[in-house]
Amino acid sequence: MGRSSAAAASSLLIVFAFIVSKGLCSPLAGKEAWNYVEVRDGAHMFWWLYYADSQSGGYKDLPLVMWLQGGPGGSGSGFGNFEEIGPLDRDLKLRKTSWVQAASVLFVDNPVGTGFSYTDRPDRYATDVATVASDMLVLLQRFFKERPEFQSIPFYIFSESYGGKMAAAISLELTKAVAKGKVKCNFAGVALGDSWISPLDSVMTWGPYLYTTSLLDDYGLADVSSAADAVKKAVEKQQFEKATELWSVTESVVEQNTNGVNFYNILTQDPDDSVTALAGEDYISLQARRHIRPLHRQSLSQLMNGPIRKKLGIIPQNVTWGGQAEQVFSNMAGDFMRPVVDIVDQLLSAGVNVTVYNGQLDLIVDTMGQELWVKRLKWEGLPGFNQLRWTALDDPAAPGVTGAFYKTYKNFAFYWILKAGHMIPSDQGPMALQMLKMITQQD
Secondary structure, X not given: OOOOHHHHHHHHXXXXXXXXXHOOOOOOOOOEEEEEEEEEOXXXXXXXXXXXXXXXEOHHHOOEEEEEXXXXXXXXXXXXXXXXXXXXXXXXXXXXXXXXXXXXXXXXXXXXXXXXXXEOOHHHOOOOHHHHHHHXXXXXXXXXXXXXXXOOOEEEEEXXXXXXXXXXXXXXXXXXXXXXXXXXXXXXXXXXXXXXXXXXXXXXXXXXXXXXXXXXXXXXXXXXXXXXHHHHHHHHOOOHHHHHHHHHHHHHHHHHHHOOOOOOOOOOOOHHHOOOOOOOOOHHHHHHHHHOHHHHOHHHHHHXXXXXXXXXXXXXXOOOOOOOHHHHHHHOOOOOOOOOHHHHHHHHHOOOOEEEEEEOOOOOOOHHHHHHHHHOOOOOOHHHHHHOOOEEEEEOOEEEEEEEEEEEEOOEEEEEEOOOOOOHHHHOHHHXXXXXXHHOOOO
């Protein structure tokens, strides 16, 4: 474990290529592990672990980070791994900003039906975050029992998008389970990245955010605000499935008035990612194409269902990576617009370390919306947090250039990541890696 991260990654690539070419299915000795856990009858969840490999120490000297993707239906083992923070990118080239050089990284495809996870029958999908949390506790209980070497290592949950909503619920249940001795682990904190914690706050700030960035005119602002108000009324009436449908309508209004702005980064516009509603198409299918398809690009799908599937060697013949993603999304539709701000409050009150981090250029979960729900927290430390000024952080890739701002008070921190959209590690890899080290107290 004393080798440089570059040398370690190079050997990883060589062995990886050998395994793929030979069709072998054994994990890299001491470097990786993967398996399934049946979290409920007929509900199978897939996990993939990379052991930390760093100049600063072996995996026992570094934290364990679990990464949760969004959607719901986005795959951590695929997108998070090969597009954001894993040791290799989608082209199986070395990633210089891989989080494996600072932590062991556990990717879990959740909810069940996501990525390589799968269900045996339609009634096994999760329909709310309570079930998602319950399923994850089963997996974590098994994981830490079978890998006791990780029980004392600081364990963090990092998340992105809808993954943050799930991470909050999972963190609260995990805190309770650890206190009762049901799960043996050293839970050290949760980080909520561009997270769907308060959906309505996001939707209600789309118009103002786009207007102040010159992406809406007065007429467009009026149209978007009107559509967002309809979502608000449905949420206030506790009509959450209707609110999800109206959220979809609001996104269409945004697209029409901005000539197809990218919800994940307002400064980019990929013609291949433009989505237009098809005649007779229901909103679930439309939203799956808007928010699940970008996480399942053809090149990534080919990698996961080709060389990676062959390497792993445990994927059932009838399971396709991403094959159940739309069903995952549709089954969570009734829970999608429900806020979980109260859960974050409970985590803070329980003393859990909570970090919120957000990309400056993200629209779907814009920073304005994040700040609104944070300011409504009932946590007793909020007044002290609000009195602080933020601190600037240099961009590690461009010394002297500000890459982020942050402030932290007691067990709560907020990072504002500049020049980043929804997928911060993809947009600002060096800054994301530095943030990871700071949160896990390595910097």
